[in-house]
Amino acid sequence: MITPDYYDKFGCIGGKCRNNCCKGGWDIEVDDDALDRFGQIEGSFGERVRSAVNEENCFKHVDGHCPLLSDDGWCEMVRHGKELCIICDEYPRFTEYWEDYCERGISVSCEAAADIILNNKSKVKLAGKSEPCSEPIFTLIYKARNKVFEILQNRDIDIFKRMSLALDYTAELQEQINIDDYKTEPDFEPVDRRENHISAAAYIDFIKDLEMLNPSWGDILKRVYEHEKNAPVHTVNELMAEQLIVYFVFRYYLKGAFDCDVLSKMKLAIVSVMTIIAIENVLGDFAECARLYSIEIEHDEDNLEAIYDEFLFSDVLTYENILDMIG
Numbered sequence: 001m002i003t004p005d006y007y008d009k010f011g012c013i014g015g016k017c018r019n020n021c022c023k024g025g026w027d028i029e030v031d032d033d034a035l036d037r038f039g040q041i042e043g044s045f046g047e048r049v050r051s052a053v054n055e056e057n058c059f060k061h062v063d064g065h066c067p068l069l070s071d072d073g074w075c076e077m078v079r080h081g082k083e084l085c086i087i088c089d090e091y092p093r094f095t096e097y098w099e100d101y102c103e104r105g106i107s108v109s110c111e112a113a114a115d116i117i118l119n120n121k122s123k124v125k126l127a128g129k130s131e132p133c134s135e136p137i138f139t140l141i142y143k144a145r146n147k148v149f150e151i152l153q154n155r156d157i158d159i160f161k162r163m164s165l166a167l168d169y170t171a172e173l174q175e176q177i178n179i180d181d182y183k184t185e186p187d188f189e190p191v192d193r194r195e196n197h198i199s200a201a202a203y204i205d206f207i208k209d210l211e212m213l214n215p216s217w218g219d220i221l222k223r224v225y226e227h228e229k230n231a232p233v234h235t236v237n238e239l240m241a242e243q244l245i246v247y248f249v250f251r252y253y254l255k256g257a258f259d260c261d262v263l264s265k266m267k268l269a270i271v272s273v274m275t276i277i278a279i280e281n282v283l284g285d286f287a288e289c290a291r292l293y294s295i296e297i298e299h300d301e302d303n304l305e306a307i308y309d310e311f312l313f314s315d316v317l318t319y320e321n322i323l324d325m326i327g
Contacts (some may be wrong), residue, residue, distance in 0.1 A: 002103045005125045010092075013112045015073030019291065021110060022066040022075065023090060025213055026299070027058045034085035041194075045080055098138050098176035098257060100131035105251060105277075108244070109294035115289045117247055121146055123153045136182035138257040143185050144173050145253045148266075151190065152245055158236040159327040161198045163245060163273065165190040167266055167326070171319055174263035177256075198324045200278045202316045209297075210303045218304050218322075224282050229255045233279050236277045240286050245273045264311045266272060267322050268304075272297065274325055 014020075030038070030053055038049050054060050060067055068076045077084055088258040092110035096103050101145035106113040133139070151166045176186055193301040208221035256262025272293065279289040297303050310317050 001130045002126050002130050003102075004105055004247075005118075005122075006106065006120055006126045007106060007127070009107050009116050010113055014075075017073060017111050020065070020069065020073050021068040021113045022297065023032055025061065026062055028066070028085070028087050029058050029102055030059065030085045031087075034083070037083055039285070041082060047078075049077070049082075060114065094251070096254070097252065098133040099135065100185060101133040101138070102130045103250075103254070107294060107298065108247060108287075109299055111287075111291060114291050114294075118243050118287045118290065120238075120243055121239065124149075124243065124246050126250075133257075135257060137177065137256070137260065140177070140182045140185065141173070141254055141257050141262050144170070145249065146260070147185070148249055148253065152242060152249065155238075155242075159241045159245070160234075161192050162242070163191045163270055164194050164323055164326050166245075166249070167270055167319070168193055170263055170266040174261070175232045177260050178264065194324055194326060197231060197233065198321060199228040199231040200223055200271065200274045200325050201231075202277060202321070203325070204228055204278065206314075206317070207275070207297065207303070207307070210298055210306055213296055213300070217292065220279065220283065220292065224279050227282050228262050228278055229267055234274070234281055234282070236276045237286060241273060241277065244276065244286075244290060245269055248272055261308075261312075261317065262309050267311050267317070267319070268285075268307060270322055271307075272318070275317065 035053070035057060037064065038046070038053065040046075041049055046047065052059055066075075070076050075084070075088070077088075077171040083089070092107040092113045094105055094107055106117070108117055133142075148166045148169060151169065152162050153161060169186065169188065172186045172188045172190070175184075204221055204225045208218060208225065212218055249266070252265040253262060254266055256265045276290050276293050277285070279293065280286045283289060297307070
């Protein structure tokens with residue numbers, strides 16, 4: 001299993017968390033094995049656990065939080081030494097497989113994970129071992145991702161230029177994939193091709209009409225959209241922005257091996273970071289803005305699919321426009 005080198009630093013902070021995931025309003029489905037275990041818990045606590053699950057085998061919401069959340073912010077299942085369902089046990093970890101090759105990370109939607117990822121001062125490295133994937137397109141994209149990491153972690157140039165170079169390199173890689181050439185890495189030196197700066201307003205205007213978990217998210221996007229219409233040049237903590245773009249590339253770039261569309265994965269990374277920067281320029285607190293975005297976008301597969309479709313078919317979110325959005 002391959003992980004970012006910060007992976008093992010994560011631990012749930014429970015009652016210290018300002019944004020407890022048990023209060024997130026998510027529909028948490030209980031897997032069949034967990035349901036069987038819940039049925040074997042004895043006594044009044046067992047009755048309480050079983051009554052916390054609705055007819056759709058999801059935990060009920062009580063005033064927006066899980067009924068098994070204690071007043072001090074800890075899960076009663078953990079306190080009673082009981083095994084959690086898969087979703088609760090895994091979050092905020094995510095795992096991806098390509099044949100026998102496996103990667104695992106933690107999501108910035110979790111406050112504690114975001115703190116670890118975004119306040120890391122070192123260049124992220126990947127650690128661990130895994131069986132390789134034999135697919136030629138995977139091998140190509142894997143090697144290319146290493147090049148993208150190298151570009152994004154070059155602290156001799158500003159973070160916006162680094163992102164533009166990474167997008168330019170990936171666009172060239174996509175051209176190679178389009179002609180089914182998976183044998184060699186692109187013999188290509190990326191160039192900063194940005195021309196006239198445009199705002200992130202078009203992307204924000206699009207995502208504000210997607211599914212929303214929290215009503216406040218819509219209000220945030222409306223505020224940021226009005227600010228973005230003036231095409232501002234953005235300010236950002238470059239180190240935090242580096243860690244965020246590396247996080248998105250680690251999580252999504254290799255998914256291009258599934259559908260032969262690595263450019264959309266890089267576009268997602270870029271517009272996500274630029275949107276989070278735009279939100280931070282209005283609200284402040286970069287880590288909290290990243291967390292809010294991740295909850296609403298990364299944890300909704302329908303939203304992600306809608307975004308990918310927009311990249312493929314929209315005349316607005318083109319490669320050239322996203323390139324000019326950086327900065």
